[in-house]
Amino acid sequence: MANIKEKIKKNLQDNLDEKTIKKLLKVMGSWPLISFYGTMFSSVSDKYLNIISIKNIKRAYLDNSNLAYGSLFLPYELFHGLGLSPFLPEVMAGFTAGMGISAKTLKKASSGWYSQDLCTFHRSASGAVDMSLFPKPKFIICSNIACDAAQKSFYIYAKKFAISDSYYLIDVPYSENESSFKYLSAQLENIFYEISSKKKVKPDIGRLKKAILLSNEFRHWALKINEVRKELTNYPKDFNGLNFILPFFSLNGSKEGVLLYKKMYQELKDFNENKPKKKIKKILWLHLKPYYRNEIFDILEKYGLKVVFEEINHIYWQEMDPDRPFESLAKKMMSNFLNGPSDSRIKVIDKLIEEYDIDGVILFAHWGCRQSNGSIRIIKDEVKKHNIPILVLDGDCVDIKNSSVGQIKTRVEGFAEIVSSG
Amino acid sequence: MITCGIDLGSVSTEVLILEKNTTENNILSYVIIPTGSNTKEASARCLASACEKASLKKDDINAIVATGYGRVNVAFADKNITEISCHAKGVLEKFSEVRTIIDIGGQDSKVIKIDELKKPIDFLMNDKCAAGTGRFLEVMAKVLEIDISNFGEIFLSTDESVDITSTCTVFAESEIVSLIGQGAEKKTIIRGLIYSIADRIISMVERIGLEEPVCLTGGVAKNIGVKKAIEEKLGIDLLVPDEPQITGALGAAILAQKI
Numbered sequence: 001m002a003n004i005k006e007k008i009k010k011n012l013q014d015n016l017d018e019k020t021i022k023k024l025l026k027v028m029g030s031w032p033l034i035s036f037y038g039t040m041f042s043s044v045s046d047k048y049l050n051i052i053s054i055k056n057i058k059r060a061y062l063d064n065s066n067l068a069y070g071s072l073f074l075p076y077e078l079f080h081g082l083g084l085s086p087f088l089p090e091v092m093a094g095f096t097a098g099m100g101i102s103a104k105t106l107k108k109a110s111s112g113w114y115s116q117d118l119c120t121f122h123r124s125a126s127g128a129v130d131m132s133l134f135p136k137p138k139f140i141i142c143s144n145i146a147c148d149a150a151q152k153s154f155y156i157y158a159k160k161f162a163i164s165d166s167y168y169l170i171d172v173p174y175s176e177n178e179s180s181f182k183y184l185s186a187q188l189e190n191i192f193y194e195i196s197s198k199k200k201v202k203p204d205i206g207r208l209k210k211a212i213l214l215s216n217e218f219r220h221w222a223l224k225i226n227e228v229r230k231e232l233t234n235y236p237k238d239f240n241g242l243n244f245i246l247p248f249f250s251l252n253g254s255k256e257g258v259l260l261y262k263k264m265y266q267e268l269k270d271f272n273e274n275k276p277k278k279k280i281k282k283i284l285w286l287h288l289k290p291y292y293r294n295e296i297f298d299i300l301e302k303y304g305l306k307v308v309f310e311e312i313n314h315i316y317w318q319e320m321d322p323d324r325p326f327e328s329l330a331k332k333m334m335s336n337f338l339n340g341p342s343d344s345r346i347k348v349i350d351k352l353i354e355e356y357d358i359d360g361v362i363l364f365a366h367w368g369c370r371q372s373n374g375s376i377r378i379i380k381d382e383v384k385k386h387n388i389p390i391l392v393l394d395g396d397c398v399d400i401k402n403s404s405v406g407q408i409k410t411r412v413e414g415f416a417e418i419v420s421s422g
Numbered sequence: 423m424i425t426c427g428i429d430l431g432s433v434s435t436e437v438l439i440l441e442k443n444t445t446e447n448n449i450l451s452y453v454i455i456p457t458g459s460n461t462k463e464a465s466a467r468c469l470a471s472a473c474e475k476a477s478l479k480k481d482d483i484n485a486i487v488a489t490g491y492g493r494v495n496v497a498f499a500d501k502n503i504t505e506i507s508c509h510a511k512g513v514l515e516k517f518s519e520v521r522t523i524i525d526i527g528g529q530d531s532k533v534i535k536i537d538e539l540k541k542p543i544d545f546l547m548n549d550k551c552a553a554g555t556g557r558f559l560e561v562m563a564k565v566l567e568i569d570i571s572n573f574g575e576i577f578l579s580t581d582e583s584v585d586i587t588s589t590c591t592v593f594a595e596s597e598i599v600s601l602i603g604q605g606a607e608k609k610t611i612i613r614g615l616i617y618s619i620a621d622r623i624i625s626m627v628e629r630i631g632l633e634e635p636v637c638l639t640g641g642v643a644k645n646i647g648v649k650k651a652i653e654e655k656l657g658i659d660l661l662v663p664d665e666p667q668i669t670g671a672l673g674a675a676i677l678a679q680k681i
């Protein structure tokens with residue numbers, strides 16, 4: 001399998017254009033090839049993750065009639081309710097890192113006046129857009145939750161694709177109160193009806209309600225996974241909770257999302273049956289990880305440390321009422337712990353440290369991510385109160401050149417030595 | 423039991439051979455050499471030299487731990503452990519009550535916090551930028567055409583200093599040239615350079631949280647000016663081992679006793 005993956009990567013790196021991407025997706029996304037590809041994964045979750053991801057990305061590239069770009073932290077139930085096919089440039093930037101093409105997309109962004117100070121998720125995505133590597137969307141939807149780069153970058157994409165009148169910025173208020181909910185709910189409702197009108201279709205509230213019901217089901221399985229992970233000490237090979245960003249956001253409200261998470265729960269539960277509990281030191285991971293090949297998690301394993309949970313997988317929203325779709329989605333957005341003051345995030349970190357019986361915390365300080373790195377001081381102080389060590393690991397999720405292998409290795413190993421001697 | 427610690431850094435390599443008897447550790451020998459471009463050769467040569475100095479053969483050594491950036495290149499080491507753990511161990515062997523360690527090496531600097539149980543609990547490293555390291559002083563010594571070993575005494579010889587505003591070594595170099603051209607005295611420039619290193623270090627110490635006693639190690643600790651500048655800015659006295667450059671290797675040799 002490693003050989004096939006490397007061949008695909010090499011092909012893409014050598015022929016980096018939309019035509020090659022479409023050709024690859026057509027081939028990989030065809031049945032039974034995609035089924036065969038799936039059998040190469042030892043983990044069921046990874047198998048379904050890859051198959052579903054390929055199918056969704058293929059759909060985005062080969063049929064953009066309903067394509068919409070979306071930023072992270074959006075309620076993708078809205079997309080599914082509108083019959084839109086979501087494409088997440090920020091997540092695809094992670095793919096550019098994994099496929100070894102981010103050096104080219106970042107170079108393109110650099111020559112396009114994108115500041116070196118800007119986070120590389122957005123820089124790589126912007127470079128990819130400028131290179132015409134991403135499919136052209138019909139709509140662009142983003143929000144101001146957490147990340148301020150998204151709204152600016154996505155607006156530039158709208159200009160580039162000449163769809164400025166189909167660019168929607170959801171303004172999520174800072175404070176939770178009755179008027180905030182009304183304001184947000186009204187925006188979501190407007191977007192729903194306006195996009196339906198632009199698509200020249202009758203607004204299908206029934207489909208939106210169905211998406212919300214599916215989202216509730218997704219939430220149910222995600223909660224079960226998060227609960228079972230409190231006790232897990234054995235994981236399938238290469239399982240990493242940070243690999244599920246794409247489905248966690250974009251498949252919320254779809255049948256595929258429910259299927260994947262149901263399979264993941266079953267796999268994790270079954271994997272630990274009849275297996276002795278391993279003695280591990282439990283690590284909580286904050287923010288995201290480098291999406292290019294790296295040895296961070298291998299180093300942790302070597303020292304008997306395991307990332308048992310990631311803040312990005314925390315289910316922060318309540319079950320939604322499908323009969324009040326816009327209010328429910330508004331509540332979901334407002335309850336995101338990355339919205340509003342840092343206290344919300346601190347409370348979640350505190351809770352996760354307790355619930356997962358954490359021995360150490362790693363905060364990956366991704367270059368340019370001010371919404372996360374701005375809180376480092378108070379996060380460090382708060383974690384100290386639990387008498388456990390925290391490693392603030394400077395690095396870059398997408399640009400391998402902005403990270404030194406040796407420096408990362410020394411820091412992770414130094415931290416692992418501290419945790420394992422504790 | 424005879425153990426060996428190898429600290430393979432980017433600028434220098436230190437090897438230390440240690441004998442443990444029932445009550446204490448005894449340093450049999452240590453050697454410090456420039457690493458050069460061939461790390462494998464440097465570590466082997468340094469070990470051979472340390473063995474000769476201790477009148478030992480390599481086979482007499484029970485266990486070897488490698489540390490430093492080049493630790494993975496020491497093929498004959500039984501284990502490699504980061505410089506965080508090794509420096510902590512080495513310093514505590516000399517000064518058992520230390521709670522903060524400042525290590526200023528050739529190309530990196532670090533601050534390590536030790537708890538009341540004598541374990542490292544937090545650390546900060548600056549290895550992305552030469553400012554605040556020995557390399558910074560080496561570059562400036564070349565520009566000033568003054569032997570770097572004289573910097574400490576020159577620092578002490580004057581109370582006046584020039585502010586060096588550039589944080590980058592390359593830009594600071596240009597700034598020095600400019601200052602010389604404007605007629606600034608070299609001794610005031612040197613004092614300013616040392617203060618700028620001290621400022622970088624203080625910033626790291628404050629981020630970790632200062633707790634006394636504090637120990638200064640690394641090759642740059644031999645510079646009396648740097649020691650004085652940090653003491654002045656922190657308002658405390660620093661402990662400095664007799665040979666501050668070998669604490670990493672010492673700690674590695676002690677940790678090798680557990681193999």
